[in-house]
Amino acid sequence: xxxxxxxxxxxxxxxxxxxxxxxxxxxxxxxxxxxxxxxxxxxxxxxxxxxxxxxxxxxxxxxxxxxxxxxxxxxxxxxxxxxxxxxxxxxxxxxxxxxxxxxxxxxxxxxxxxxxxxxxxxxxxxxxxxxxxxxxxxxxxxxxxxxxxxxxxxxxxxxxxxxxxxxxxxxxxxxxxxxxxxxxxxxxxxxxxxx
Numbered sequence: 001x002x003x004x005x006x007x008x009x010x011x012x013x014x015x016x017x018x019x020x021x022x023x024x025x026x027x028x029x030x031x032x033x034x035x036x037x038x039x040x041x042x043x044x045x046x047x048x049x050x051x052x053x054x055x056x057x058x059x060x061x062x063x064x065x066x067x068x069x070x071x072x073x074x075x076x077x078x079x080x081x082x083x084x085x086x087x088x089x090x091x092x093x094x095x096x097x098x099x100x101x102x103x104x105x106x107x108x109x110x111x112x113x114x115x116x117x118x119x120x121x122x123x124x125x126x127x128x129x130x131x132x133x134x135x136x137x138x139x140x141x142x143x144x145x146x147x148x149x150x151x152x153x154x155x156x157x158x159x160x161x162x163x164x165x166x167x168x169x170x171x172x173x174x175x176x177x178x179x180x181x182x183x184x185x186x187x188x189x190x191x192x193x194x195x
């Protein structure tokens with residue numbers, strides 16, 4: 001009787017295993033032989049080169065086409081316009097009028113900023129992400145791009161300003177992954193102004 005019981009138990013185990021295997025068809029299981037990457041696999045972000053980026057076309061952009069969202073004192077978001085070309089020269093537009101001290105040549109200021117590039121419509125960097133404002137001394141003659149030295153004069157503490165900087169007042173030869181000839185778009189908040 002013990003032999004019959006063991007045989008029956010073994011048969012039941014084999015039948016159960018066989019049923020479990022037939023219940024899982026090939027379509028139920030992921031293939032281990034795929035050669036294409038899955039949709040969720042992390043792929044390195046492809047950075048467009050200058051040759052890949054379309055040349056802006058259309059009429060010159062209006063200042064109002066540069067959309068900036070977010071309240072003064074909070075990190076803004078810049079939406080770069082499409083269907084137009086950057087204007088000639090430096091564009092300076094106060095989005096929020098400050099009420100404190102005004103930046104003059106030689107002033108020192110603590111500034112929060114966001115930088116986007118025109119052609120690829122990418123946000124490149126933001127002081128907000130570092131958690132503290134950028135301090136700049138001797139504005140007008142500071143070791144920054146000319147667009148800042150010119151475009152910050154007159155900004156008042158508590159104010160927010162849009163600067164659209166042509167490449168000749170920014171990085172005419174490019175810098176890092178910013179392409180030569182790129183137009184830079186800044187939104188700058190004057191947190192503290194001295195001098």
